[in-house]
Amino acid sequence: MLERFAGRYGSKAGVLCLIVSALLWGGEYVVAKDVLDIMEPNWSNAVRGFFTSIFAVIVWWKFFKRATPADWRRGLICGGLFGMGTALQIMGLELINAGINAFISSAYVIMVPFMVWFIEKTRPRGKVFVSALIAVVGISTMSITGFSTGNLSIGPGEILSLLSAIGYGGAIVAADYFTEKTSVEFITGCQFICTFVIGIVFALIMEQPPDVTVSVPVVLEFIYLILFGTFITQFLFTFGVKYASANQAGVIFPLESVSATVFGCLFLHEQLKTAQVIGGILIVAAIIISNITLRRGDGERLS
Numbered sequence: 463m464l465e466r467f468a469g470r471y472g473s474k475a476g477v478l479c480l481i482v483s484a485l486l487w488g489g490e491y492v493v494a495k496d497v498l499d500i501m502e503p504n505w506s507n508a509v510r511g512f513f514t515s516i517f518a519v520i521v522w523w524k525f526f527k528r529a530t531p532a533d534w535r536r537g538l539i540c541g542g543l544f545g546m547g548t549a550l551q552i553m554g555l556e557l558i559n560a561g562i563n564a565f566i567s568s569a570y571v572i573m574v575p576f577m578v579w580f581i582e583k584t585r586p587r588g589k590v591f592v593s594a595l596i597a598v599v600g601i602s603t604m605s606i607t608g609f610s611t612g613n614l615s616i617g618p619g620e621i622l623s624l625l626s627a628i629g630y631g632g633a634i635v636a637a638d639y640f641t642e643k644t645s646v647e648f649i650t651g652c653q654f655i656c657t658f659v660i661g662i663v664f665a666l667i668m669e670q671p672p673d674v675t676v677s678v679p680v681v682l683e684f685i686y687l688i689l690f691g692t693f694i695t696q697f698l699f700t701f702g703v704k705y706a707s708a709n710q711a712g713v714i715f716p717l718e719s720v721s722a723t724v725f726g727c728l729f730l731h732e733q734l735k736t737a738q739v740i741g742g743i744l745i746v747a748a749i750i751i752s753n754i755t756l757r758r759g760d761g762e763r764l765s
Contacts, residue, residue, distance in 0.1 A: 488721025
């Protein structure tokens with residue numbers, strides 16, 4: 463059905479899928495934050511990763527069946543980076559607002575070109591350096607407290623969120639290389655499996671076993687996290703990138719952080735200080751600058 467939709471509307475269909483996936487991902491932060499009230503972060507990740515891994519193996523069984531040792535090596539490297547990013551992000555989410563967590567962790571978009579530069583020795587374009595500088599200012603404004611008093615400090619929640627961005631950035635760079643020889647489906651499945659393994663290891667080491675009374679709201683929240691927050695959003699995002707341009711994807715991506723902030727204010731009654739709002743705007747601007755391309759000459763401006 464989506465293929466027919468894309469055949470009729472072209473890039474507009476891709477843009478719509480990207481917008482929907484960004485909104486669903488934004489809602490994921492709010493639901494995950496609410497789950498943390500009844501379950502510690504790594505146990506939450508472990509439960510989510512367990513069921514997501516089962517679905518991945520069932521749906522993509524043919525890719526797992528024919529995977530070679532080299533495929534497993536690539537998948538575990540990429541999955542390990544992704545799993546660490548997920549673990550660090552949800553531990554940070556427990557300590558700070560959903561919106562702040564979403565904005566800071568989205569900094570991986572800015573980090574990726576520099577990681578590629580380190581590996582390929584190819585210097586990024588000038589706009590990447592400009593966007594990185596703006597992002598640093600934005601992250602500092604959102605994360606560091608005490609500007610008015612001069613007693614500057616940064617909390618563990620912000621540090622964990624920033625470290626998660628490094629994990630996500632590494633996973634993206636690794637996936638970019640590895641998917642040339644290994645299927646996207648297998649790499650994605652390994653990310654889910656590693657998320658579960660890292661989650662359960664961290665949970666057993668650092669947290670108490672959960673004592674959760676199974677109820678309809680809890681079940682619905684995990685259904686959202688597993689299906690809408692992972693499978694459906696990942697499918698829509700992949701489909702959207704296929705039909706929309708990379709620049710359009712880069713400009714739409716900040717909607718994830720914005721929607722997480724809006725949903726956090728609406729459903730969790732979170733509030734952002736003026737400095738944090740300014741920092742969020744700067745981070746969004748940095749992401750847009752790093753992805754936007756303007757062309758002139760034929761009367762068109764593409765972004």
